[in-house]
Amino acid sequence: xxxxSMTIIATKGTLDWAYPPFILSSTAAALGYNVTMFFxxxxxxxxxxxxxxxxxxxxxPGMPMKMPFGPSWFKGINWNIPNLLQAGVPGxxxxxxxxxKKTIKNKGVASISELRxxxxxxxxxxxxxxxxxxxxxxxxxxxxxxxxxxxxxTYMERAGESDINxxx
Amino acid sequence: xxxxSMTIIATKGTLDWAYPPFILSSTAAALGYNVTMFFxxxxxxxxxxxxxxxxxxxxxPGMPMKMPFGPSWFKGINWNIPNLLQAGVPGxxxxxxxxxKKTIKNKGVASISELRxxxxxxxxxxxxxxxxxxxxxxxxxxxxxxxxxxxxxTYMERAGESDINxxx
Amino acid sequence: xxxxSMTIIATKGTLDWAYPPFILSSTAAALGYNVTMFFxxxxxxxxxxxxxxxxxxxxxPGMPMKMPFGPSWFKGINWNIPNLLQAGVPGxxxxxxxxxKKTIKNKGVASISELRxxxxxxxxxxxxxxxxxxxxxxxxxxxxxxxxxxxxxTYMERAGESDINxxx
Numbered sequence: 001x002x003x004x005s006m007t008i009i010a011t012k013g014t015l016d017w018a019y020p021p022f023i024l025s026s027t028a029a030a031l032g033y034n035v036t037m038f039f040x041x042x043x044x045x046x047x048x049x050x051x052x053x054x055x056x057x058x059x060x061p062g063m064p065m066k067m068p069f070g071p072s073w074f075k076g077i078n079w080n081i082p083n084l085l086q087a088g089v090p091g092x093x094x095x096x097x098x099x100x101k102k103t104i105k106n107k108g109v110a111s112i113s114e115l116r117x118x119x120x121x122x123x124x125x126x127x128x129x130x131x132x133x134x135x136x137x138x139x140x141x142x143x144x145x146x147x148x149x150x151x152x153x154t155y156m157e158r159a160g161e162s163d164i165n166x167x168x
Numbered sequence: 169x170x171x172x173s174m175t176i177i178a179t180k181g182t183l184d185w186a187y188p189p190f191i192l193s194s195t196a197a198a199l200g201y202n203v204t205m206f207f208x209x210x211x212x213x214x215x216x217x218x219x220x221x222x223x224x225x226x227x228x229p230g231m232p233m234k235m236p237f238g239p240s241w242f243k244g245i246n247w248n249i250p251n252l253l254q255a256g257v258p259g260x261x262x263x264x265x266x267x268x269k270k271t272i273k274n275k276g277v278a279s280i281s282e283l284r285x286x287x288x289x290x291x292x293x294x295x296x297x298x299x300x301x302x303x304x305x306x307x308x309x310x311x312x313x314x315x316x317x318x319x320x321x322t323y324m325e326r327a328g329e330s331d332i333n334x335x336x
Numbered sequence: 337x338x339x340x341s342m343t344i345i346a347t348k349g350t351l352d353w354a355y356p357p358f359i360l361s362s363t364a365a366a367l368g369y370n371v372t373m374f375f376x377x378x379x380x381x382x383x384x385x386x387x388x389x390x391x392x393x394x395x396x397p398g399m400p401m402k403m404p405f406g407p408s409w410f411k412g413i414n415w416n417i418p419n420l421l422q423a424g425v426p427g428x429x430x431x432x433x434x435x436x437k438k439t440i441k442n443k444g445v446a447s448i449s450e451l452r453x454x455x456x457x458x459x460x461x462x463x464x465x466x467x468x469x470x471x472x473x474x475x476x477x478x479x480x481x482x483x484x485x486x487x488x489x490t491y492m493e494r495a496g497e498s499d500i501n502x503x504x
Contacts, residue, residue: 004496009334011188020347020377020503023467027488033496041188107471131191135275152195159332160172160201164495166345166503167188167334177502179356209356299359303443320363327500328340328369335356335502 005034006164009155013045015053015100015112021046021168022115028164029122036158037119038150040129043168044136047128047143051113054097120146127154173202174332177323181213183221183268183280189214189336190283196332197290204330205287206323207315208297211336212304215296215311219281222265288314295322341370342500345491349381351389351436351448357382357504358451364500365458372494373455374486376465379504380472383464383479387449390433456482463490 006028010021021043025035039047046053104111110118120126126147132138133149140149159165174196178189189211193203207215214221272279278286288294294315300306301317308317327333342364346357357379361371375383382389440447446454456462462483468474469485476485495501 009188016377020345023488024492028492031489031492033492041184103471109467109471131277135271135277152191153199156192156196156199156201156332162332164492164498164501165332165334166501167336168503177356209352299445303439303445320359321367324360324364324367324369324500330500333500333502335504 003032003034004164005036005158005162007036007038007155007159007162007166009038009040009167010043010046011041011168013042013053015055015097017168018046018053018112019115022112022119024166024168025124026115026118026122029119029124033164034125035119035122036125036127036155036162038127038129038155038158039147040132044128044132044138044143046112046116047126047147049142049144051116053112054094055100056096116144125158171200171202172332173204173326173330175204175206175323175327175330175334177206177208177335178211178214179209179336181210181221183223183265185336186214186221186280187283190280190287192334192336193292194283194286194290197287197292201332202293203287203290204293204295204323204326206295206297206318206326208300212296212300212306212311214280214284215294215315217310217312219284221280222262223268224264284312293326339368339370340500341372341494341498343372343374343491343495343498343502345374345376345503346379346382347377347504349378349389351391351433353504354382354389354448355451358448358455360502360504361460362451362454362458365455365460369500370461371455371458372461372463372491372498374463374465374491374494375483376468380464380468380474380479382448382452383462383483385478385480387452389448390430391436392432452480461494 006025008021008025012018021037025037028035045051127150128143128147130149130151133140174193176189176193178186180186189205193205196203213219295318296311296315298317298319301308342361344357344361346354348354357373361373364371381387463486464479464483466485466487469476
């Protein structure tokens, strides 16, 4: 093969961790790589027609929570919100998700749905994991059309011949 | 080398994240790959004789929580249980773990212990991380017999010659 | 290229997950590898001059919490502290972080800051992700001097020619 190729296993189903696989895949495709994405475990959520991803700061003290609005002194504060408050306020994850979405939009970063479309337009191959579909009772019509369904052996075929293989 | 080879660094010690390293390793071995697994950090738990893995939905809004029993309308609901409830009910993780184990069994998916045996029978090399054992005060007899103990340099030797290298 | 090379994408910003990228990079560099580290998402925290990393046991039942002090029968207990307590006690993460730091120090393991210096002395290339800096409003002076700033395309250039590529 003269062309370079990359595979990515996407295993996470939250708003923040949805970015790395789609950003790396669209970048690689733009640079001429053959790219295969294998969606398994919680990552299968990223193939849903009805994308409804959330983010949780619970248990992730590495997440900087800055307000995307308000005066600059207010936005500059690092909101280290105690876990009790996070766990106790119903809908805290909804607030955190909405804050992250606003930040992303304000900064001009594409949405996950847009990045996914970009990858499909660039002929990135997307494979949904059959075993995960069985395990989580997900039906084929819940997932977008332009993908195939396969197993770990299908993934191995691509990865064994690829220059870059990442597990995300 | 004419044979293909793969290395996996297994770093997570929860029931859900125990699956990807063992599924990928057993699949690769079945396809004729030479496979080396390096268990480090929380992943060292996966080498214990007494496997006692849990799963936590806390901080992972990407985890679909469906009931594996009950009438179909009941099972179909997506149980977005608030974090307060999850954090507040003692033993919630026990319930979540038990639910996941039931689902796995009902779906005919092998247990981690079975997959680990399968890998060993297929001559997958398993290495426990010495530094992690020192850090967490884990003694050699707590771990299964058919493994060796080594460090990052041992891992690098294998990875530098492998076709696929994954960090899980 | 006759020399071996490795790239690592470091995406996590907690005290525990800061170790794998720096340990693997310093080991590889000591073995003569050309190493490139790309810091993105929460991993950008690892490039801050003012390193202030925490660890959270919330949602990670795989983390063994053993006390690094006290009589041996006390230290031997596996502290499965309920999530409510963890979430409810203000500063629980501070306690967990302090416990882990003490354990690390008692075991003679280097601090993250020391490992980072070791990598820089061994000519490990470190690249901070421009997009993440924009997204999280991080300014160049907050990060250490001996790094460059780049994007996913810069990473792809290195990864496409490397023997080992890991996403951590």
